[in-house]
Amino acid sequence: MKEVKVLGSGCANCKATAALIEEVAAAEGIAIQLDKVEDVAAIMGYGVMSTPGVVVDGRVVHAGGVPERAAVRQWLCS
Amino acid sequence: MFDWFASLIVYQWLGLTPASAGGAALHFFVMDVAKIFTLLVVVVYVMGLLRAMLSPERVRDYVRGRPKWLARTLAILLGAVTPFCSCSSVPLFIGFVEAGIPLGVTFSFLIASPMINEVAAVILVGILGWRLAALYVGAGLLVAWVGGVAMEQFRPERWVERYVWQIRMGETPAVPVDRSFAGRHRFAWHEVREIVGRIWKWVLAGIALGALFHGYVPQAWVVRHLGGHDNWLAVPMAVLVGVPLYSNATGVIPLAEAMLGKGVAIGTTLALMMSIAALSLPEMLILRKVIRWPALALYAAILSVAFTLVGWGFNLLT
Numbered sequence: 001m002k003e004v005k006v007l008g009s010g011c012a013n014c015k016a017t018a019a020l021i022e023e024v025a026a027a028e029g030i031a032i033q034l035d036k037v038e039d040v041a042a043i044m045g046y047g048v049m050s051t052p053g054v055v056v057d058g059r060v061v062h063a064g065g066v067p068e069r070a071a072v073r074q075w076l077c078s
Numbered sequence: 079m080f081d082w083f084a085s086l087i088v089y090q091w092l093g094l095t096p097a098s099a100g101g102a103a104l105h106f107f108v109m110d111v112a113k114i115f116t117l118l119v120v121v122v123y124v125m126g127l128l129r130a131m132l133s134p135e136r137v138r139d140y141v142r143g144r145p146k147w148l149a150r151t152l153a154i155l156l157g158a159v160t161p162f163c164s165c166s167s168v169p170l171f172i173g174f175v176e177a178g179i180p181l182g183v184t185f186s187f188l189i190a191s192p193m194i195n196e197v198a199a200v201i202l203v204g205i206l207g208w209r210l211a212a213l214y215v216g217a218g219l220l221v222a223w224v225g226g227v228a229m230e231q232f233r234p235e236r237w238v239e240r241y242v243w244q245i246r247m248g249e250t251p252a253v254p255v256d257r258s259f260a261g262r263h264r265f266a267w268h269e270v271r272e273i274v275g276r277i278w279k280w281v282l283a284g285i286a287l288g289a290l291f292h293g294y295v296p297q298a299w300v301v302r303h304l305g306g307h308d309n310w311l312a313v314p315m316a317v318l319v320g321v322p323l324y325s326n327a328t329g330v331i332p333l334a335e336a337m338l339g340k341g342v343a344i345g346t347t348l349a350l351m352m353s354i355a356a357l358s359l360p361e362m363l364i365l366r367k368v369i370r371w372p373a374l375a376l377y378a379a380i381l382s383v384a385f386t387l388v389g390w391g392f393n394l395l396t
Contacts, residue, residue: 009168040168040245040367047248049134049173050166060251064133064166068268 103293126266186226320353349389
């Protein structure tokens with residue numbers, strides 16, 4: 001199971017990102033564990049300044065803005 | 079072209095006359111919606127294609143460890159070309175502090191960033207011409223420089239929330255990018271949807287306000303109260319009106335267009351634009367998470383004074 005974290009302090013884009021990831025995971029039938037990281041110190045710990053960021057299995061794959069659907073699919077399927 | 083399009087819709091199809099207030103306002107509205115949104119989509123798309131948008135992480139890497147004058151210059155110039163969302167200003171502030179970038183330089187960046195961006199600059203040229211665009215950008219850069227230096231004199235470090243100093247940032251990760259043309263196109267189109275989706279409300283509100291001003295505010299009244307170069311109070315009033323109002327830098331352009339068209343003095347218009355774009359309550363509330371009220375009050379006060387001086391300066395020169 002993939003561990004996915006959405007980094008963001010609860011802004012609209014962060015919610016949209018989390019929703020998008022859940023949607024893609026459901027559509028592709030992939031089991032994921034999705035967590036939202038809202039604590040600024042924890043977000044910065046990943047070296048991310050522009051939110052929302054996305055972490056898949058401990059690796060930062062995206063920072064700044066809602067990701068593209070195709071990119072999300074690629075993270076989850078690879 | 080946009081003028082023709084708006085005339086066709088408003089005067090021919092809807093049968094309004096240019097002489098009526100409603101007709102003039104609606105014509106302004108239709109023309110600016112068509113023109114500004116076209117420009118917005120084209121500019122953001124081209125920027126996205128070139129991958130010209132800088133991330134705050136990159137800015138931080140460029141600025142850190144430089145001598146202060148160079149750090150400030152870079153921070154302001156990079157702030158002017160990064161369209162950053164105010165929701166990022168907290169991590170950005172902390173990231174700068176953590177990198178050892180002086181607070182005054184960080185403030186310079188925070189001032190420049192919402193006020194100037196390349197998208198707004200291109201639209202300014204398209205709507206108001208080169209001269210005004212250059213004046214706005216030049217004045218904005220100057221205010222960012224002076225504002226940051228002024229903040230520094232008050233030792234703002236004492237107002238930074240304590241937890242900010244304790245955060246340790248991880249290594250900035252290298253996020254892979256697709257550099258093929260298809261990848262660039264996808265990214266650019268995504269940027270258009272993201273940025274236009276975020277700011278269209280501000281732009282539409284700005285156009286609506288501009289249209290009302292254009293159609294309904296009598297020119298004689300404007301010239302008497304806002305046009306005279308000897309009317310000193312108009313500039314600080316414009317700044318005060320702009321502080322509680324918020325729009326993004328693109329949204330203030332149609333309002334400025336309508337004001338200038340009616341004969342409002344250039345300095346007064348610039349002061350209002352800057353005050354609306356750079357000073358906003360929502361951003362203050364976000365920054366409150368990292369700095370305490372005295373610093374925010376000082377920030378607002380310094381910027382208000384700077385905008386007033388800019389306004390007076392341009393009114394004197396023109």
